[in-house]
Amino acid sequence: MAYTVNFLDNELVTAEYLNQVAEDLGGHTLQFSDEMTYGVDDLNGIAQSLVTKGVSNGCALSTSSGKVHIGEGILYMRDGRKVMVDEEGVTLDLPEKKEAYVWFEHDVLTGFVIPRCTEEKPLDEDYVLLGQITAEGTIVGRSDRAVMKNPFLGLHGSETVIKQFCWDGVLEEKLLWEIELEDSGYQHVVVYTSGIDKDGYVYNACCGHIELSGGTAFSVVSTITYGANSERGFTYSSENGEILAGYPVLTSAGNYHHFVYLRFVLGDDGILRVYQRAKAGQMGYNTTPAVDLYITVC
Numbered sequence: 001m002a003y004t005v006n007f008l009d010n011e012l013v014t015a016e017y018l019n020q021v022a023e024d025l026g027g028h029t030l031q032f033s034d035e036m037t038y039g040v041d042d043l044n045g046i047a048q049s050l051v052t053k054g055v056s057n058g059c060a061l062s063t064s065s066g067k068v069h070i071g072e073g074i075l076y077m078r079d080g081r082k083v084m085v086d087e088e089g090v091t092l093d094l095p096e097k098k099e100a101y102v103w104f105e106h107d108v109l110t111g112f113v114i115p116r117c118t119e120e121k122p123l124d125e126d127y128v129l130l131g132q133i134t135a136e137g138t139i140v141g142r143s144d145r146a147v148m149k150n151p152f153l154g155l156h157g158s159e160t161v162i163k164q165f166c167w168d169g170v171l172e173e174k175l176l177w178e179i180e181l182e183d184s185g186y187q188h189v190v191v192y193t194s195g196i197d198k199d200g201y202v203y204n205a206c207c208g209h210i211e212l213s214g215g216t217a218f219s220v221v222s223t224i225t226y227g228a229n230s231e232r233g234f235t236y237s238s239e240n241g242e243i244l245a246g247y248p249v250l251t252s253a254g255n256y257h258h259f260v261y262l263r264f265v266l267g268d269d270g271i272l273r274v275y276q277r278a279k280a281g282q283m284g285y286n287t288t289p290a291v292d293l294y295i296t297v298c
Contacts, residue, residue, distance in 0.1 A: 002090045042269050044080035053128055053145035063137045066094050075128050077106045092117040102130040113214040145185030158298035166290035167260045173277035176270050186297040189264050193291045208243030209265045219243035
């Protein structure tokens, strides 16, 4: 069989299997014993209470000769049913020269979970989308991702990109980067740079955290004050996904220093957009040197 589903009505389930499910979802958070008898009616609730619907790992799509192949992986339905696609995978027919969607459907009347490839995008809630395919056979969509509801049990994954950040003296907000992510379902952005070392001092070291759904953000910048070799720290919080990323020093002298901000927005298209703005302050410098800015989404 190319894929299996747990748990189904009237199924006999071993304690070993239940413990494996518990380990998958939280690391030995539950211990089942062979000496005990367990009903399966509410066992899917273990997963439902811990993880959202979506792909946990794998289930990559590939196309060839009018067919789409679902690779090995694991996904969870909305009610907590775990679907395991084995190494053989699942192959479905593609609609001829038409856009298509690949997904797993949970039929709530029969309890069956069925892989589908259709021209219409699923509209109800009892499905997990694996991707979208163009009429030419190109895979353009990403899968729904399973995310742990309890953050202490772990994250489903992360992506890190490194950008050269160098404020160019522009005050007005502008789009700085569009970062195309390989995955979806992310909830946080963590930003970090170690700044610039010069003469034994560190300039413009910063770190920040952004909560994507609500926009709450907090950041810290540590640098050197203008005209003196003494450290100075700044903190900044916002409700629109914005962090303080720089206090310009080090380079060609001007009449002002500035606070430089970066704002992070994750669009429905899966692209993380980063906007820059600056605010003039007191005496200081008006540009920044380039630093490596580490951006991690998780």
